[in-house]
Amino acid sequence: MANPKIINGVNVDELFNTINSVKSSPVIATFKFKANNKWIKGGHNRTSIKNFYGVQKDNPHKKPFELDADEPPLLLGEDIGPNPVEYALTALAACVTTSIVYHAAAKGIKLNSVESRLEGDIDLQGFLGLSKEVPRGYKEIRMFFKIDADAPDEKLEEIVQLGPTYSPVFDTITRAVPVSVKLEK
Amino acid sequence: MANPKIINGVNVDELFNTINSVKSSPVIATFKFKANNKWIKGGHNRTSIKNFYGVQKDNPHKKPFELDADEPPLLLGEDIGPNPVEYALTALAACVTTSIVYHAAAKGIKLNSVESRLEGDIDLQGFLGLSKEVPRGYKEIRMFFKIDADAPDEKLEEIVQLGPTYSPVFDTITRAVPVSVKLEK
Numbered sequence: 001m002a003n004p005k006i007i008n009g010v011n012v013d014e015l016f017n018t019i020n021s022v023k024s025s026p027v028i029a030t031f032k033f034k035a036n037n038k039w040i041k042g043g044h045n046r047t048s049i050k051n052f053y054g055v056q057k058d059n060p061h062k063k064p065f066e067l068d069a070d071e072p073p074l075l076l077g078e079d080i081g082p083n084p085v086e087y088a089l090t091a092l093a094a095c096v097t098t099s100i101v102y103h104a105a106a107k108g109i110k111l112n113s114v115e116s117r118l119e120g121d122i123d124l125q126g127f128l129g130l131s132k133e134v135p136r137g138y139k140e141i142r143m144f145f146k147i148d149a150d151a152p153d154e155k156l157e158e159i160v161q162l163g164p165t166y167s168p169v170f171d172t173i174t175r176a177v178p179v180s181v182k183l184e185k
Numbered sequence: 186m187a188n189p190k191i192i193n194g195v196n197v198d199e200l201f202n203t204i205n206s207v208k209s210s211p212v213i214a215t216f217k218f219k220a221n222n223k224w225i226k227g228g229h230n231r232t233s234i235k236n237f238y239g240v241q242k243d244n245p246h247k248k249p250f251e252l253d254a255d256e257p258p259l260l261l262g263e264d265i266g267p268n269p270v271e272y273a274l275t276a277l278a279a280c281v282t283t284s285i286v287y288h289a290a291a292k293g294i295k296l297n298s299v300e301s302r303l304e305g306d307i308d309l310q311g312f313l314g315l316s317k318e319v320p321r322g323y324k325e326i327r328m329f330f331k332i333d334a335d336a337p338d339e340k341l342e343e344i345v346q347l348g349p350t351y352s353p354v355f356d357t358i359t360r361a362v363p364v365s366v367k368l369e370k
Contacts, residue, residue, distance in 0.1 A: 009227030014261055029309035033270050037278035039299035045282045048277040049267045054259060054309075062264045064290045065271070069279035072246060074239060075349030076199055076287075082234045084280030084354050085218050086250070090232040091276055093222035094254035096366065097230045097268030099312070102261075115225035120225060124214035124239075127284070127353055128204050137356030141364040146308030160368045168312055169269050174296050176361045179326045181281065183345045 012106035028055045044072030044080050045132040085138070088173070089118045095169035096143060104149070111159075112148040141173070195290035213240045228256030229265050247366070273358070274303045280327060280354035288347040289334070296344075297333040326358070 005012045022029045032053035041047045049065040051058055069084055071077025082090065097114055104111055119142050126136035145160045164170045190197045207214045217238035224230045234250040236243055254269055256262025267275065280297055289296055304327045311321035330345045349355045 009229070010332060011261055011305065016209055017313065020365075022226045022313060022315060026308075026315075029313070029315075031307045033268075033274060033305050033307065035274035035278050035303045037247065037275075037282055037301045037303070039282050039296070043196070043283050044285065045279055045286075045299075046207060047273045047278050047352070049275070052257070052271070054244075059257060059259055060237070061267075065267045067252075067275050067279075068273070069283070072244060072281055074244055075209075076196055076203070082246075082252070083218075083249045084276050084283060084352075085357070086220060086234045086237070087252075087272055087279060088354050088357055089215075089218060089220035090222075090234070090252050090254070091269050091272035092364070093220050093232050094252075094272060097222055098228050098254070098256065098269060101224060101227065101230075103278035103314075104310050108205060111224070111286050114230075115247060116222045117221070117272060118220045120218050122216045122218065122353055124342060126356070127351055128207060128214070129212075129288075130204065130207060135356055135360065137350060137353040137360065139361045141362060142365065143366045145366065146369050157368050160366060161344060164364070164366045166312055166314060166321060167269075168307055168322040169273050170364060170366075171311070171320055172270070172273055173322075173357060173362050175322065177323045177326060177358050178269070179277070179328065179349070179355060179359050181328045181330065181345060181349045181355075183342050184329045184331050184350055 007105040007108060008101045008111050010102055012105050012108075015102065015106055030054070043069070043075065043083070045069055062095030076134065084121060085120065088138070089120055089141070090172060091169045093118050093143070095167045096163035099165075099170070100147070100159060101165040102161040104159055108156075108158050110150040110160060112147065112150070114147050116143055116145045118143050191312070192290040192293060193286045193296050195287055197290050200287065200291055215239070228254070228260065228262030230254055270305065270307060274305055276328070276354045277326065277328070277358060278303050280352045281348035284350075284352040284355070285332070285344060285348040288351050289344055294340075294344060295335040299330065299332050299333070301328055301330045305329050328364070
């Protein structure tokens with residue numbers, strides 16, 4: 001198309017093309033995301049993200065992404081990277097934000113800025129195996145958004161709720177997702 | 186201590202000191218992890234991780250961590266960083282790995298290598314709002330581990346299962362965690 005319609009940096013023509021393609025052939029919407037991890041030392045390990053499956057083919061990223069995780073000294077690491085539960089907040093923040101941005105674009109709402117801060121509560125008694133009643137993971141996560149949009153104030157609440165309504169990571173964390181862990185020879 | 190006991194890069198003396206401190210004063214185990222996110226353009230946004238609360242005080246990281254998320258071109262982004270659901274796999278991989286490493290250290294089991302690969306299934310009909318039956322997030326995640334340890338083969342299964350048993354991110358994903366999303370002025 002000569003002049004694609006771009007809102008919030010999202011090519012809305014392409015977005016609706018994608019929606020229409022999925023409607024006529026739902027199988028193309030089947031995606032498989034992948035990661036490889038290698039332990040380095042103590043709390044330090046590295047995840048590589050290289051490719052994913054979608055639209056019935058393997059799709060390599062432009063370049064592989066390498067993500068170091070570690071623990072801070074207080075948790076016996078060397079603070080080489082964010083720790084795993086901080087990566088979980090990152091996934092959630094990024095996903096809810098992108099869901100707001102894409103779905104606002106689809107509705108023709110122009111956003112000027114989107115900022116958020118997140119807090120999540122963990123009681124380490126769970127991880128340390130000191131209590132069976134204390135969950136090992138987050139007890140609760142709170143997200144606070146500031147949004148500036150070309151929309152009346154009373155519309156902003158509706159815009160922010162596009163995030164939890166459509167976000168895959170929000171859904172992954174708030175619903176119980178089955179995860180299998182297997183040993184390979 | 187002059188000669189701390191280090192197993193798998195984990196200071197096991199310190200680990201047991203931590204466990205004993207938490208036993209005598211559980212309040213120090215109350216942690217709050219934090220993240221800030223700023224939307225940049227389209228599917229591109231950036232999360233900053235600066236500090237966390239734990240052991241009854243604020244703890245800054247040695248340096249702030251900045252993590253770019255984006256979508257690949259197939260999902261209308263520019264592939265500047267991993268996408269949010271890939272960050273979720275990163276969090277899970279890192280956390281299950283660290284849980285194996287720390288808990289093996291606590292049991293005195295020396296690990297030589299830990300590698301894993303992860304796959305997660307997502308049907309984009311959920312995110313696109315095309316079906317109410319299709320979940321927006323992961324339908325299922327599979328983790329495959331290869332572990333080399335100074336332990337008999339029949340012990341390896343037990344070692345790998347330390348991961349899902351203790352991992353906070355495994356717990357966060359497999360249990361339904363409440364997440365609130367609020368608009369701030």
